[in-house]
Amino acid sequence: MSVSVKRVSQAADALAHLTEISTQIQAAVVLDREGSVQAATVDDERAGRIASSALGLFRQADAQREQQLVQLEAALAGGSVFVVRDEERLIAATTGPGPTAGLVFYDLKSALRSLAAAPAKPKPRRAPAKRAASTRKKKDADA
């Protein structure tokens, strides 16, 4: 399995927070740049279909211009579809008709930022430094 359990859990937390703060978002899926689902607010089968459509939509839209696409909104009669990307992943979400697009984009970007900011590196260890300092003090005292 290429996606670590920790990352999947972080993505699930980010989505839980997203649906808590945004009343407009009906469903959301976090996927990596290859289309693998990292977290979703819907069941696995739906999440897979959403991820596949979101990736297809984003790739096709990205090919429209030389510039890189960063986000998109499709406003349809039955609701709206949003896809936002960062360096590592995409987040796709759906809303009802006539959402406040700016707010939805803001919430989706915040979710991606929180995922990007989640610690991938281990925390710096302080204990050895303290031990080293105390040893030095002891040595000084001995001298």
Next chain:
Amino acid sequence: MRTRKALAVAGAAIGSAAGAVLLRRRAARSRDRIELYFEDGSLVTLAQGAPEAEPLLFHARELLAATR
């Protein structure tokens, strides 16, 4: 009498113009569209009927249907 008639005609003209604008806006809103935001800050809007929009709207409709 003439002034009244002129005012009535002007009122009817303004009313029908406003109605046309409202109907046009509503029709534009009811059409599916897709807005693409690029890295340089540019925005491209593709409305239903445009050849570039159709494949994108197809994916978007599929995505929305998957959530229902």
